[in-house]
């Protein structure tokens with residue numbers, strides 16, 4: 001894209017602040033700078049994306065053919081469990097916290113996060129939690145293998161790993177809660193005076209709502225796993241039928257957390273999409289306030305639909321019907337969003353740089369995931385879909401070509417601002433096309449497998465499922481390998497990229513959309529030490 | 541950072557932390573809430589494990605329901621456990637006795653607890669037992685096996701939509717827990 005504003009002279013931007021980054025590696029341990037911490041979060045998430053991805057490759061290799069080929073069933077089940085936990089708590093959530101750290105202060109005209117020291121602590125607690133979780137792989141009895149939902153009584157049969165996994169959930173929970181508190185405090189207390197709530201970019205709005213979700217649900221999950229711990233070691237009977245407890249109770253508590261949790265991963269995704277699409281459509285976002293209200297309604301509804309994960313536990317008719325209709329309601333605000341993105345693109349002067357390509361693919365493929373969600377919301381139909389590959393296809397459509405694609409889009413979109421270098425557009429596009437095609441080869445056949453009755457979380461299967469599993473595995477390997485391109489691009493961009501001089505606004509007229517594009521590229525270590533006087537307005 | 545901002549931050553953090561703590565408590569509050577809800581609505585097929593008095597009901601000999609008996613062992617408890625009859629045709633209001641057989645397959649004394657469950661769940665409140673081995677923990681001598689009766693009646697007030705009721709028992713080996721106490 002063309003240069004519009006001449007690049008600033010960086011030396012002069014720094015001078016009003018007394019110190020730049022610290023020298024040496026210790027900077028990365030004790031830093032309280034939001035940009036440093038954002039970078040730490042993002043790099044950690046990227047690393048975990050590859051760790052979790054490697055586990056997925058083990059799963060797809062084992063499922064390439066019927067029969068047991070590479071791993072034993074116990075280890076296979078550990079892989080499905082750990083893959084999910086690492087991706088959810090180690091990759092997707094931290095990546096969004098990383099984006100929040102980098103972007104929220106710059107987007108609202110604040111000099112830093114509100115609680116910089118807590119910010120540092122929540123990052124290192126995350127690292128400790130994930131390392132603890134990873135260490136269970138080497139324990140006697142293996143890593144947890146009862147699924148990421150940790151259902152009792154099965155999960156109580158985990159070997160030495162159980163208390164470590166539970167403690168790791170505690171750490172991850174505390175880390176998320178601290179991150180969420182920090183984000184709320186930043187948005188409430190640090191906005192530039194001109195930045196009224198209804199002028200905030202949607203990424204900031206969606207994160208604000210997500211942060212409230214996190215504070216409400218992470219403690220509930222921590223409570224549930226604490227009960228598992230006492231059931232196993234202190235003879236309580238929360239979930240033990242022999243002592244008057246009920247394992248179904250765990251499912252209720254878990255999904256009270258678990259359903260909002262999936263929205264923790266998707267709401268910031270919506271926010272980034274709503275930030276990127278207008279820039280490349282060269283139009284303001286269509287329906288800004290309806291986007292805000294839709295996000296808030298989705299967040300509210302997410303608390304009252306949890307038992308759609310439990311249609312088969314033997315709820316009475318009234319319960320099935322209630323959770324069925326309540327779940328279907330979510331499709332309304334979600335639909336509002338999809339239509340708004342489409343309307344934003346409508347008659348826009350669109351260009352298709354890599355971030356936009358990923359965003360458009362997100363709109364299309366997320367909608368697919370939403371549709372299968374709606375199918376499963378139909379309680380009688382879900383009797384067939386539940387715990388089959390159909391649901392695996394559903395949530396991977398809502399997570400991979402949605403949350404993960406948007407994280408990629410965010411990377412391409414903001415890397416030039418963060419590093420001051422342009423990424424290689426050719427390789428970016430190649431990465432996009434390989435990912436977009438292979439993700440469908442990987443997950444689309446899983447719909448067929450599920451409808452034909454293939455259960456999830458099994459290392460072996462009946463021969464009639466062989467063909468589509470092979471297709472799915474091939475898609476999986478292509479997808480996995482393609483992500484190495486992203487790794488290459490990130491490293492390459494940090495080290496200079498194309499060498500092209502990046503303008504302050506990077507993308508044509510981006511400064512009309514959001515404040516960070518009014519800053520120099522790369523963004524100086526300290527920004528907005530005095531708040532900006534004007535902020536971009538919704539209509540321009 | 542100005543003092544004003546500092547104060548605002550501290551106040552907000554306190555409130556939010558309080559919310560987190562309350563939600564942690566809420567997770568635990570769900571436990572009694574769930575029990576109360578299940579008891580009031582009879583949703584989860586949990587069966588009252590106290591004996592009812594053998595009262596006279598009006599026997600409805602025009603209606604016939606099938607009561608099925610299912611037995612299971614938790615975590616492959618070292619026992620043998622079966623119902624002497626797989627199912628029984630019953631008239632609402634009439635009392636019946638069925639025998640179950642359970643045996644300790646180990647050479648040590650055993651303490652075991654049977655947990656009943658009824659399906660469909662909403663029928664549970666009409667299924668009344670005057671005698672059941674599930675009311676208390678059962679102690680078995682090494683290798684001991686014995687016949688244990690269950691005496692029950694189906695309340696005639698049960699809605700006509702129910703044609704089959706399944707009574708399922710799961711035996712839990714509680715020996716270790718009992719030894720600890």
Ligand code: HEM
Nearest residue numbers: 262266308309331370373374376377385386387391395398
């Ligand atoms: C229109 C919106 C959606 C609807 C109506 C919907 C509905 C459902 C239903 C009914 C299930 C349970 C299926 C079963 O267990 O048989 C389910 C599972 C799931 N959904 Fe969605 N969903 C929606 C959006 C999303 C989004 C946005 C995400 C994540 C970003 C998501 C992630 C998941 C996950 C992870 C599971 C599986 C949990 C597990 O059992 O491991 N869903 N969804």
Ligand SMILES: [Cu+2]
Nearest residue numbers: 259306308309
């Ligand atoms: Cu859900």
